[in-house]
Amino acid sequence: MLCAQGVAAPLMLSSFLLQLVRANIPSGCLIASDILSCTNLGLDQVPLELPITVATLDLNHNRLEHLEEGCFAGLPKLDTIRLAHNQLSKLTPGTFRNTSKIHHLDLSSNQLNIIEQHYFQDLVAIEELLLYNNRIVRVESKALSGLSNLRKAYLSHNRLTDFPFFSIHEHPNLNTLDLSSNRMPNLPIEEIGALEESVQQALFLHNNTLICECSMYSMFRHWEQRGFASVREFWEEHTCLLYGEQRASVRFLQHVRFFENCTVKRLAQTDSKTAEAGKSVMLNCMTSLSGRNVTYWWVSPHKEYIVPPGNNNTLRMYANGSLEILQPRIEDSGLYLCMAQNPQESHNQTFEVNLTVTIYHQEVEPFNTGFTTLLGCVVSLVLVLMYLYLTPCRCWCRKQPLPATPSPANECSAQSSILTPTPPATTEGPGRKMCQSTAASPHQPLAPDIWTTRASPQ
Incomplete structure (x- = not known):
């Protein structure tokens, strides 16, 4: 019996493989x-x-x-x-x-x-x-x-x-x-x-x-x-x-x-509105229906059905059909539909508001402009001070040669007298006295350097 089973299994397998060969499988x-x-x-x-x-x-x-x-x-x-x-x-x-x-x-x-x-x-x-x-x-x-x-x-x-x-x-x-x-x-x-x-x-x-x-x-x-x-x-x-x-x-x-209510009549109007994220925005239901019997409801972009007084403390609806979004978010953007219905007249109207909620960046640009203006003023002031106090000297920073002929009374630079760090020897005119003393003694030896004399007073 065991031998018969052992022979039968290979025969069945061989028969199956033969069918596969004949079948011409792809x-x-x-x-x-x-x-x-x-x-x-x-x-x-x-x-x-x-x-x-x-x-x-x-x-x-x-x-x-x-x-x-x-x-x-x-x-x-x-x-x-x-x-x-x-x-x-x-x-x-x-x-x-x-x-x-x-x-x-x-x-x-x-x-x-x-x-x-x-x-x-x-x-x-x-x-x-x-x-x-x-x-x-x-x-x-x-x-x-x-x-x-x-x-x-x-x-x-x-x-x-x-x-x-x-x-x-x-x-x-x-x-x-x-x-x-x-x-x-x-x-x-x-x-x-x-x-x-x-x-x-x-x-x-x-x-x-x-x-x-x-x-x-x-x-x-x-x-x-x-x-x-x-x-x-x-x-x-x-x-x-x-x-x-x-x-x-x-x-x-x-x-x-x-x-x-299941009455079906509609008149659609559309409006667009922009709101700032986090700041309350009011959506008005602009329909021609009015009266005590008119009822209103809204449908949000998230397929939420909204009736007075509102939903989830984020949407507040008023008796006149207005919808207030207390703290709008970016994801609250989309199409809001207001439905107004008068059951007595069997009349309905639909008003659509396409709301876009954005993030406002008012503080950035004015700050940059003011800072730039202030910086420009400071730089201008520094340049003026550098020009006034750091300009290289041309008269009293070096030895003055003895003129060959008497100089006119106004030849010395007024700028040299003004910029001299110590007052002149006389009080008879800062520039005039120095020029006169020099001219009165043409053969007198040259005086020591101005910087040396001032640094070591007698």
Whole structure:
């Protein structure tokens, strides 16, 4: 018995390797047990010959643009197909023919545009279908018909504006239907309400472009009260657009007072305002509506719904509709929308204020200018003093030669007399007496140097 088993194992391995050789697998594919992975090889078509023992086929991250009819036929054990991150824009009829045992199909991150009704009709055993991150704009009404075993379907991050909810009534096992991050403006509330509760609590609809209305709000509030995971786990991601305005998106499960009135009429005006960070700024709601019955509310750039008296001690709102931001920050910049409503006349108006918060630097430039002016004055004064007191002497700093002829009375420099550090010998005119004494004794020996005489007085 042991010998028989020892012989059987090599025979099975040899048979498997023989199939691989006959299959002509592309170079670069990896094989592990019943898994064949040919990812990121630049393939533009499914290999024509595949081992019949393959249960999981991974062709992610290639360049597949088309799938031929019956390209997966002849693989009786095939359970999982991964085709994510390719370039598939549509599926040929009969693509999944003879693949009735497939439970998992991944077509995410492709370029699919319309989910036609023939795409998955052969996948009667499918349980998990991944179609997220495509370009899907429509799902045909019978595209999911007959898939009674379907448990999870992911269609998030597409371009859906509606979905045939009535087509999933026959899916009792469905526990996840992800339609989040699409472009649905309205929901068929009656069709969704007719679904089984197990399906409703697995329906993910957050991050759509829903228009705020009472019926939509009531449905999600009911789901929140029932503790549905689709609402509880994505509470802040449930947003709606006030009056359908793209820039007036609010978290409607967090800010509920808007749904006290559901009249939809609007007249939009726009204004711009600049504020200094940290200093209070007032935003006025400039509308033509007036009177005691007019109510006001604001929507901040952070999708915060603001009503009197304000929120969180940072926003203060007054009865006339004005909004005061007590200590604005840079991140408070953005578009603020004021809504004014007169319930008696069923009339609404919208006023937009584009606020820019900046940091003011007033102290820097005046200080630099004043300092520069002061420095210039000081330098000028020093230069004047240097010129007056440090100018080189030209008369009394050197010996004066004896003039050959009498000098005029005014020949000596007045500057020499003024700059002489000691007073003259007589008081009869500082310059005149010295010139006269010199002229009166032409043959008298020269007097000692002026500096020497002054330094040693008798």
